[in-house]
Amino acid sequence: MSDVLPALAHAAISKVVGVGPVGLHEPRFVGNESAYLKECLDSTYVSSVGRFVDRFEADLAAYTGSKHAVAVVNGTAALQVALRLSGVKPGEEVIVPALTFVATAAAVVYCGAIPHLADSNERTLGLDPEALRHHLEGIAELRGGRCVNRLTGRLIRALVPVHTFGHPVEIDGVGAVARDFSLELIEDAAQALGSTVGERHAGTFGRMGILSFNGNKTITTGGGGAILTDDSELAKRAKHLSTTARVPHRWNYAHDAIGYNFRLPGINAALGCAQLEQLPGFLEAKRRLFERYQSAFATVPHTSLFSEPPGCRSNYWLQALLLDEPSARHRDAILTVTNNAGLMTRPTWMLMHRLVPYRECPKMSLPVAESLERRLINLPSSPHLVM
Amino acid sequence: MSDVLPALAHAAISKVVGVGPVGLHEPRFVGNESAYLKECLDSTYVSSVGRFVDRFEADLAAYTGSKHAVAVVNGTAALQVALRLSGVKPGEEVIVPALTFVATAAAVVYCGAIPHLADSNERTLGLDPEALRHHLEGIAELRGGRCVNRLTGRLIRALVPVHTFGHPVEIDGVGAVARDFSLELIEDAAQALGSTVGERHAGTFGRMGILSFNGNKTITTGGGGAILTDDSELAKRAKHLSTTARVPHRWNYAHDAIGYNFRLPGINAALGCAQLEQLPGFLEAKRRLFERYQSAFATVPHTSLFSEPPGCRSNYWLQALLLDEPSARHRDAILTVTNNAGLMTRPTWMLMHRLVPYRECPKMSLPVAESLERRLINLPSSPHLVM
Numbered sequence: 127m128s129d130v131l132p133a134l135a136h137a138a139i140s141k142v143v144g145v146g147p148v149g150l151h152e153p154r155f156v157g158n159e160s161a162y163l164k165e166c167l168d169s170t171y172v173s174s175v176g177r178f179v180d181r182f183e184a185d186l187a188a189y190t191g192s193k194h195a196v197a198v199v200n201g202t203a204a205l206q207v208a209l210r211l212s213g214v215k216p217g218e219e220v221i222v223p224a225l226t227f228v229a230t231a232a233a234v235v236y237c238g239a240i241p242h243l244a245d246s247n248e249r250t251l252g253l254d255p256e257a258l259r260h261h262l263e264g265i266a267e268l269r270g271g272r273c274v275n276r277l278t279g280r281l282i283r284a285l286v287p288v289h290t291f292g293h294p295v296e297i298d299g300v301g302a303v304a305r306d307f308s309l310e311l312i313e314d315a316a317q318a319l320g321s322t323v324g325e326r327h328a329g330t331f332g333r334m335g336i337l338s339f340n341g342n343k344t345i346t347t348g349g350g351g352a353i354l355t356d357d358s359e360l361a362k363r364a365k366h367l368s369t370t371a372r373v374p375h376r377w378n379y380a381h382d383a384i385g386y387n388f389r390l391p392g393i394n395a396a397l398g399c400a401q402l403e404q405l406p407g408f409l410e411a412k413r414r415l416f417e418r419y420q421s422a423f424a425t426v427p428h429t430s431l432f433s434e435p436p437g438c439r440s441n442y443w444l445q446a447l448l449l450d451e452p453s454a455r456h457r458d459a460i461l462t463v464t465n466n467a468g469l470m471t472r473p474t475w476m477l478m479h480r481l482v483p484y485r486e487c488p489k490m491s492l493p494v495a496e497s498l499e500r501r502l503i504n505l506p507s508s509p510h511l512v513m
Numbered sequence: 514m515s516d517v518l519p520a521l522a523h524a525a526i527s528k529v530v531g532v533g534p535v536g537l538h539e540p541r542f543v544g545n546e547s548a549y550l551k552e553c554l555d556s557t558y559v560s561s562v563g564r565f566v567d568r569f570e571a572d573l574a575a576y577t578g579s580k581h582a583v584a585v586v587n588g589t590a591a592l593q594v595a596l597r598l599s600g601v602k603p604g605e606e607v608i609v610p611a612l613t614f615v616a617t618a619a620a621v622v623y624c625g626a627i628p629h630l631a632d633s634n635e636r637t638l639g640l641d642p643e644a645l646r647h648h649l650e651g652i653a654e655l656r657g658g659r660c661v662n663r664l665t666g667r668l669i670r671a672l673v674p675v676h677t678f679g680h681p682v683e684i685d686g687v688g689a690v691a692r693d694f695s696l697e698l699i700e701d702a703a704q705a706l707g708s709t710v711g712e713r714h715a716g717t718f719g720r721m722g723i724l725s726f727n728g729n730k731t732i733t734t735g736g737g738g739a740i741l742t743d744d745s746e747l748a749k750r751a752k753h754l755s756t757t758a759r760v761p762h763r764w765n766y767a768h769d770a771i772g773y774n775f776r777l778p779g780i781n782a783a784l785g786c787a788q789l790e791q792l793p794g795f796l797e798a799k800r801r802l803f804e805r806y807q808s809a810f811a812t813v814p815h816t817s818l819f820s821e822p823p824g825c826r827s828n829y830w831l832q833a834l835l836l837d838e839p840s841a842r843h844r845d846a847i848l849t850v851t852n853n854a855g856l857m858t859r860p861t862w863m864l865m866h867r868l869v870p871y872r873e874c875p876k877m878s879l880p881v882a883e884s885l886e887r888r889l890i891n892l893p894s895s896p897h898l899v900m
Contacts, residue, residue, distance in 0.1 A: 153559060153560075167542045167547060167550070170539055172728060172735040173727060173736060232772065232773075341558075348778030349586065378863060379614070379615070379859075387587045387616055391735030393550075472766075474766075
């Protein structure tokens with residue numbers, strides 16, 4: 127049976143998305159995109175100030191229920207600023223999942239800090255709070271209210287869970303680990319716009335959370351991201367740092383900190399405003415797409431579609447097919463047959479500890495992340511496939 | 514006479530630009546901006562790949578005569594990548610002018626390096642090669658082919674001249690200092706698109722140069738920048754680093770270096786393509802504006818309009834009025850009366866060594882930069898003021 131698995135998987139995907147070519151995730155612009163871009167051009171405020179930037183931030187805050195949203199050039203920049211505002215300093219460690227897009231770890235390095243890689247669990251694809259607690263009990267201790275890695279002698283300052291493919295992490299458990307080990311909690315919700323835990327939006331549980339609006343995300347601004355926070359002072363500082371830390375003055379150019387040129391341009395914000403209006407429709411479509419895949423794969427042995435964790439509503443950003451462990455050896459054959467047929471699929475990201483720049487990072491044992499890496503295949507996930 | 518200087522200056526500006534309100538530099542979108550944005554949306558390639566990014570890079574290379582242009586999110590990011598590719602490492606020093614926008618110094622800090630502040634000259638408003646040579650002869654020495662600052666013990670790795678307000682620096686002299694002291698030459702041409710030295714475009718003299726297309730620049734992409742280089746290998750590495758350093762593969766996400774999420778989105782590139790088509794007209798207008806200011810100020814004592822250095826053609830990005838030294842005390846009164854009247858003027862940037870984050874930076878004596886800071890006022894410079 128398993129020899130035919132690639133053909134069966136291909137057939138199941140084709141049943142849902144047709145014959146292709148089909149990308150992994152493509153944006154769709156059928157709302158007010160053109161109108162808002164034109165309005166933005168006509169206003170001449172295409173750059174770092176203007177009403178579309180203000181509106182996009184207000185719309186994001188309203189949608190997510192966060193008190194503040196600060197729009198920046200991309201999710202990586204958002205995470206870098208959030209880490210710095212959390213007090214992450216050079217030479218400290220920050221816990222991130224081994225299973226994530228490389229930007230999560232890179233943002234830590236931009237702050238001069240060292241990623242400390244943690245395992246995932248099967249229920250969420252994100253950080254496993256129980257395994258992480260066990261790991262920290264083994265290697266860390268609190269000294270003067272701060273978490274110290276006994277093996278490296280370094281401070282562990284923050285914990286960055288990722289809502290993988292839009293599926294919310296076990297945020298209560300992760301939050302409890304952060305509290306018990308005195309770690310700043312920053313949520314990498316880059317993939318999770320539209321995902322909720324209970325009634326609460328992903329990215330609003332930590333002191334700060336971040337979003338991404340890259341071209342492959344559920345909505346896009348071309349490139350863009352945002353920092354979410356309920357803390358007005360942090361929001362103010364995030365905006366200050368992301369706009370070159372210039373001290374407001376009628377004409378003087380004084381800058382009181384090492385700031386960044388990270389403000390989202392108005393033209394990208396205009397696109398974002400139009401996209402955000404269509405988010406509810408995109409989310410419905412992505413859920414319907416999940417249901418169709420689930421139904422198409424119901425008769426394909428050794429496979430399952432990853433479904434939202436209990437108590438959560440996922441945006442189903444990237445659909446994830448899981449092979450059972452013995453069938454993992456067919457992963458590359460499935461990738462080959464589908465990509466050859468123009469149906470774009472891909473494995474999950476290569477785990478961070480396999481990448482040259484992160485090989486020496488401290489880490490816990492990563493059996494679940496390593497298993498998921500062998501077994502997981504992302505399927506074409508564009509909302510327009512069912513719209 | 515000098516008591517009436519603010520009123521005379523105000524009158525001269527009004528004679529050129531009318532009664533206002535007039536901004537310092539506003540973009541103008543009267544070409545193919547809307548058409549290209551629509552085309553970009555229709556293609557769905559609004560993000561980090563697509564034909565507008567490729568075209569913008571090709572158009573920039575053709576216009577500047579650089580073999581390669583790599584488009585990134587802004588000029589600051591461009592400089593950061595160029596510095597890193599020049600081999601700038603944490604703990605080394607990089608020479609930058611004290612008279613510059615803060616991003617020049619910030620990009621050095623992002624690399625973990627330390628800005629070393631240098632003086633300007635009156636002929637270009639940019640680095641003074643003779644004064645810099647004299648300074649380096651006093652404090653630096655070559656050890657094993659590398660320039661070492663004897664006072665700090667640190668390596669001085671690179672030299673970043675800025676083409677201030679678009680006026681080309683004395684590039685031959687600056688280049689000779691770089692050669693003689695074994696410094697990498699990276700041109701900060703953020704303000705200088707359209708400026709030339711002889712027949713050669715600013716930013717193409719060093720191993721790498723950078724441009725900016727921020728909202729206040731001669732052309733804008735909302736936010737954007739580019740790295741210019743004739744070195745194909747450097748161009749390839751610049752693109753690699755600015756696209757998360759992902760190793761090309763059909764589906765694997767392997768990253769072989771600490772990369773950045775710095776790629777210019779397609780939607781911003783589309784805007785840039787349309788803007789670049791209009792650059793010749795903008796440049797003509799800005800030159801005409803200079804001539805009108807020069808004529809209007811001809812009868813205002815104690816003032817002069819800064820004009821392009823000999824042998825150079827400047828883009829006249831920001832028009833610069835210079836007061837003579839005794840009249841410097843009227844600078845703030847001129848700023849006040851003009852801004853109160855809705856005519857936006859501003860002093861030059863606060864010098865780097867006055868800013869808290871750069872106070873401790875090594876520096877040479879800065880008499881000319883300090884004099885220019887007291888005496889210089891930027892005037893409304895939008896091309897549409899004379900179009």
